[in-house]
Amino acid sequence: MLTEPFLTAKPILEHIEKHHHQAYFVGGCVRDFLLKRPIGDIDITTSATPDQIQKIFPKVIPVGIEHGTVVVRHEHQSYEVTTFRVDGDYIDKRHPDSVTFIDNIDKDLERRDFTINALAMNIKGEILDLFNGRSDLKAKVIRTVGNGESRFSEDALRIIRALRFSSQLGFKIEDSTFDAMIHVKKEIESLAMERITNEFTKLFSGSYVHLGIHYLQKLEIHQYLPVFREHPELMYNLPKSLQPLKSFGEVIALLHILKPEVSILSWMSAWKCSNKIKQEAIQLAGAYAYFKKNGLDPLLAYRLKEEYYDGFIRLLNSLSLYTIQLQQLINIQEQLPIQKSKDLSINGNDLMALFPNIKGGPWLKQMLIMIEKEVIFGRLQNTEYDIKEWIKWNPPEIN
Numbered sequence: 001m002l003t004e005p006f007l008t009a010k011p012i013l014e015h016i017e018k019h020h021h022q023a024y025f026v027g028g029c030v031r032d033f034l035l036k037r038p039i040g041d042i043d044i045t046t047s048a049t050p051d052q053i054q055k056i057f058p059k060v061i062p063v064g065i066e067h068g069t070v071v072v073r074h075e076h077q078s079y080e081v082t083t084f085r086v087d088g089d090y091i092d093k094r095h096p097d098s099v100t101f102i103d104n105i106d107k108d109l110e111r112r113d114f115t116i117n118a119l120a121m122n123i124k125g126e127i128l129d130l131f132n133g134r135s136d137l138k139a140k141v142i143r144t145v146g147n148g149e150s151r152f153s154e155d156a157l158r159i160i161r162a163l164r165f166s167s168q169l170g171f172k173i174e175d176s177t178f179d180a181m182i183h184v185k186k187e188i189e190s191l192a193m194e195r196i197t198n199e200f201t202k203l204f205s206g207s208y209v210h211l212g213i214h215y216l217q218k219l220e221i222h223q224y225l226p227v228f229r230e231h232p233e234l235m236y237n238l239p240k241s242l243q244p245l246k247s248f249g250e251v252i253a254l255l256h257i258l259k260p261e262v263s264i265l266s267w268m269s270a271w272k273c274s275n276k277i278k279q280e281a282i283q284l285a286g287a288y289a290y291f292k293k294n295g296l297d298p299l300l301a302y303r304l305k306e307e308y309y310d311g312f313i314r315l316l317n318s319l320s321l322y323t324i325q326l327q328q329l330i331n332i333q334e335q336l337p338i339q340k341s342k343d344l345s346i347n348g349n350d351l352m353a354l355f356p357n358i359k360g361g362p363w364l365k366q367m368l369i370m371i372e373k374e375v376i377f378g379r380l381q382n383t384e385y386d387i388k389e390w391i392k393w394n395p396p397e398i399n
């Protein structure tokens with residue numbers, strides 16, 4: 001019997017079958033379903049070619065049509081539908097050189113990375129398990145489908161995927177699989193950095209991050225990764241109290257705190273991170289520096305964006321220096337007299353009007369920051385009158 005979210009996706013399989021093609025749920029969604037873990041994306045594998053899928057569904061996005069993948073939109077959700085295929089040589093180790101579509105699912109499952117990911121489920125909820133994926137799920141083992149060296153040579157990212165699955169699932173990596181990872185690890189160098197960053201994000205966020213890190217250290221791949229290449233100790237001296245870090249911004253903030261010589265910007269460019277990750281890392285590292293000097297105070301709660309509160313706590317706990325609770329931060333934040341600088345009862349124009357003889361300049365901003373700070377600490381009431389009085393005694397230092 002199917003349950004959600006497979007039920008919502010079921011009509012897609014039905015529709016494909018109605019047109020006399022085979023279709024299955026496949027990969028991570030089946031694995032996670034059997035593990036009773038939250039299910040992420042639902043992937044579908046089919047004997048229908050991308051052309052045929054495009055003909056039978058009204059809304060299809062040809063995202064990776066050359067690899068046989070299209071996205072079918074259904075009930076406002078996206079489903080990756082990939083044609084059964086075997087891969088040719090991965091010439092540049094990033095993209096399969098050639099892809100051959102086939103109409104037999106067995107060979108499609110055989111090309112996949114790990115036994116636990118080579119599981120398929122049909123419309124009736126029956127599991128197709130050709131490589132003992134279920135027994136490996138039970139034994140909590142990550143094992144390649146067939147020859148490890150071949151699987152990892154086809155796509156070296158799978159080496160890092162093995163680490164991240166061990167971190168997410170708490171599974172050990174089977175010995176000959178790990179040996180194969182060691183043999184092929186040099187190929188990591190030729191991978192697109194974005195793909196590595198993506199897997200590392202998941203590696204650091206897994207519930208069993210210590211297991212993932214244990215394998216990462218044992219594998220010794222620092223020389224194939226930017227920044228770690230120059231600073232291997234960063235990889236081998238990660239704090240014992242490391243917690244699962246839910247975003248890569250937290251990871252970079254941590255690494256930067258551990259090794260301030262490497263700037264956040266260097267991490268960002270070497271690891272090809274988005275601007276969002278950059279902003280987050282900068283905020284978190286800034287908040288940490290402030291916290292170390294001043295402790296938990298209203299200005300910290302004010303300056304740190306609320307969306308980063310959780311990450312900040314995880315970062316502090318990972319550094320094991322302090323244990324503060326999220327609630328403490330929230331309590332302070334709720335008591336703040338203002339939430340943002342726009343809430344101040346005075347603005348730059350008001351200041352200019354108070355000092356008509358002084359030209360605009362950096363003093364305006366400095367003054368506003370000082371006023372803001374006084375208000376945040378409750379030393380100054382946020383009323384126009386009080387602020388103007390305060391200014392009289394603290395005029396801008398301009399000669």
Ligand SMILES: Nc1ccn([C@@H]2O[C@H](COP(=O)(O)OP(=O)(O)OP(=O)(O)O)[C@@H](O)[C@H]2O)c(=O)n1
Nearest residue numbers: 027028029040043111112113117118155157158
């Ligand atoms: N380098 C890769 C990437 C993916 N796959 C196959 O494609 C499936 C889907 O890939 P992906 O969504 O990247 O991984 P999931 O296993 O689904 O994990 P997640 O839960 O993170 O999506 C995998 O299960 C696996 O069967 C593979 O064989 N080799």
Ligand SMILES: [Mg+2]
Nearest residue numbers: 028029041043
């Ligand atoms: Mg997936």
